[in-house]
Amino acid sequence: MTEAPTSVAMIPVRLLAHGRAGDKGNRLNISVIAFDPQHFDHLKTHVTEDLCRRAFAASPPSGITRYVLPKIGAMNFVLEDVLDGGVNVNLRLDRHGKTLSYALLDILIPTPSDWRCQDEDPK
Numbered sequence: 001m002t003e004a005p006t007s008v009a010m011i012p013v014r015l016l017a018h019g020r021a022g023d024k025g026n027r028l029n030i031s032v033i034a035f036d037p038q039h040f041d042h043l044k045t046h047v048t049e050d051l052c053r054r055a056f057a058a059s060p061p062s063g064i065t066r067y068v069l070p071k072i073g074a075m076n077f078v079l080e081d082v083l084d085g086g087v088n089v090n091l092r093l094d095r096h097g098k099t100l101s102y103a104l105l106d107i108l109i110p111t112p113s114d115w116r117c118q119d120e121d122p123k
Contacts, residue, residue: 010108011115017043019101028061028082030101034073039112044068044075046109052077055103077104 013032016039020031032047034040049064061079068075082100 009111011111012106012108013043013047014102014105016109016112016115017047017105019105021099021101023083026081026083028079028100030077030079030104032075032077032101032104037073038114040070040073042112043109044070047075047104049077051107051109052079052104055107056082 016036017032017034019033022029030052032043034043049066052064052066053060056079059082062081064080065078066075067078
């Protein structure tokens with residue numbers, strides 16, 4: 001008899017990392033920086049180009065490249081053609097893409113095995 005798969009607890013990326021975003025023309029950069037170096041490998045495993053593509057499914061970029069920076073516990077995602085032509089030609093409220101890092105930081109990933117919720121009683 002086969003056991004039913006166990007459900008995996010999920011948390012948003014923002015509980016493990018913070019982010020910065022910036023732009024150059026129609027290109028968006030999003031940095032994902034681990035709060036704690038012990039969670040960087042977990043982030044690297046789960047915060048992938050495919051996950052980024054899902055986060056931006058409503059306005060899909062033509063290309064995504066992830067750069068891994070292990071010495072500083074960070075990754076940089078470069079999204080092509082995602083800012084509707086760039087700052088000077090688009091009608092978006094956030095023309096520079098500064099708040100777009102939250103699209104990636106709010107997406108859910110599996111909870112690390114050593115994760116303890118901040119609200120948990122330490123007993």
